[in-house]
Amino acid sequence: MAFTGRELRSKVDEDGRLVLTLEQVEIPDPADDEIVVRVEAAPINPSDLGLLLGPADLSTLEPASGDGPALSMRVPERSLPGLKGRIGESLPVGNEGAGTVVAAGRDAQALEGQRVGLIGGAMYADYRRIKAREVIPLPAGASARDGAAMFVNPLTAQSFVETARSESHAAIIHTAAASNLGQMLQKLCLADGIPLINIVRSTQQAEILRAIGATYVLNSKDEDFFERLIDAIAETGATVAFDAIGGGTLGGTILTAMERAAVRTMSEYSRYGSDTFKQLYVYGMLDPSPTTFNRGPIGFGFSISGWLLFPFLQKAGSEVAARLRARVVDELTTTFASKYTRVIGLAEALQPDVLRSYARMATGEKFLIDPTLG
């Protein structure tokens, strides 16, 4: 028996409009090694918004014609060249999710009826066909909502720690640190005894982190932020930072503070700066404006690099990946628990006011899509 269901799609037209639609699609029967999952929970992560909305201008949002709910908005002219590869392509959205196995191929019968977490895109849909080996059965008692976000944030938080360890950094700096991911990272660092310097932009965000036991929480809007950052780096030996923001000057400020902390301990002047190697990983684009930094005060021992989860996992190898996944299952409802402030149906995701809300990515707010709600 084949399933029919809705699938959320995002498409950029030749004329520079981004159109969101709910398409009716037929799910082919699963192959021997496949299953079909009824999606019951899928988070809206910042990384999903990149594909869903891209650089579209939300102020131009308007209903579009279509068989079902449909929205349209304009992509600024200057952003179009970067989207060349997706123009005209109708792309399914939703990195990860969880649900119940409603059909299973011959070799995957054991999963029938089980609740699983899965990753691989196209999760903003009623059904998702997928290889059986790509899902993780949820532990007993865990709901679909518990398992909806068991990949991206839990693996990213752990991979930050793996990266820091494998490159011999004694402590970590994290920006936009009150995010769901940031809270997980703090819990993880507390459990593993790794000093973490959290950088936030409001007292509200600072409190979220202090409530889970954070020692170092710096508000970048405080007047003495830079001096306190140097002190915290000097105390912890942090020489790696993971930056979700990307744009502006914060990344450069962090590298400069690392250098200042390093120079404090130097006995001899060098015009090339300290020989402490300072690494900034940019893993997000909360601020899409240009990145600006001064090299002089940073010295030459630095690197600013892009960081993405899947290339990291691929490089780290299957043993490391398996170890990180196992820990997610073990600590699914503790270290890696996500809190959602709003649960919406699939059609609701295409209501203009709802879309504007989740697109804002406000502090403490996190949306979950449950397609069974309608």
Next chain:
Amino acid sequence: MAFTGRELRSKVDEDGRLVLTLEQVEIPDPADDEIVVRVEAAPINPSDLGLLLGPADLSTLEPASGDGPALSMRVPERSLPGLKGRIGESLPVGNEGAGTVVAAGRDAQALEGQRVGLIGGAMYADYRRIKAREVIPLPAGASARDGAAMFVNPLTAQSFVETARSESHAAIIHTAAASNLGQMLQKLCLADGIPLINIVRSTQQAEILRAIGATYVLNSKDEDFFERLIDAIAETGATVAFDAIGGGTLGGTILTAMERAAVRTMSEYSRYGSDTFKQLYVYGMLDPSPTTFNRGPIGFGFSISGWLLFPFLQKAGSEVAARLRARVVDELTTTFASKYTRVIGLAEALQPDVLRSYARMATGEKFLIDPTLG
């Protein structure tokens, strides 16, 4: 018998003035494993100017009081924090040079009277005492001027190639490419069959490179520069760039062009960009203004890193370093020949008009200090 001679010193005072002086110093007798070299040639490299003049404002240049020639200039207030480590320290200058061994310790007698090249600072002086194992005897027939710049540029050019090879880059991009170093790099890449994309800022600079056989020479002031850069990258597969400029937007433009070339060959759209890893090494500061780049069009597979010769050589190990040095000696007057447009005495280096000339680092101009001229 001990020697007495002049030594050029640079010092930043507490009150923010940079003072250049010629000090009379006594050279202690060499230890058993040491020699004393009479310096006969020492180049003024861009890297020397960093220590000699730092961020001082040349428009404030004026004679200073002292026993010999002395100059003073103001360091802008905003640059002082970065110089903290050198305030009050009288620093000798001059990375490398060549000359004749005029005294040798018991274990270094074989070098007595020989012409040698040497590196290690304090070369803008009449005499330099140094460990015998740190000098390289010049090949027969080579003058001190031939050997004056046998370390910094020849080792840097070769180390660029070593870096590119060890990181599996198929071709190299170089900015400020008509420099002395850039010409060496082009000769080296031609000899070793490595495609090199030279970026210059004038037709005069382009001609210098074409004259030595360069295939790819792009003028960043040309209107179609960006498109031609993408084409050249697509042709050569260049995924590493060495950038002497540092400030401004050129580095980001290079990474963007690399990404555009990579995306051309992609069959499927990814909002994270291509999986081609793109490396920008910043090794100079010709433009001290901030570095600015847009991450969006670059994707996440990039790194912008500082690059310095000596940390590279240290990491590469003594075998590699020995191999690179041996090649310099073998090709001293061919691949690694430096041309000087002006030879000045040590006292002349402290004449305001002369200083302004070499501080300009104009295209095709290169200064050599010969302390024996006075």
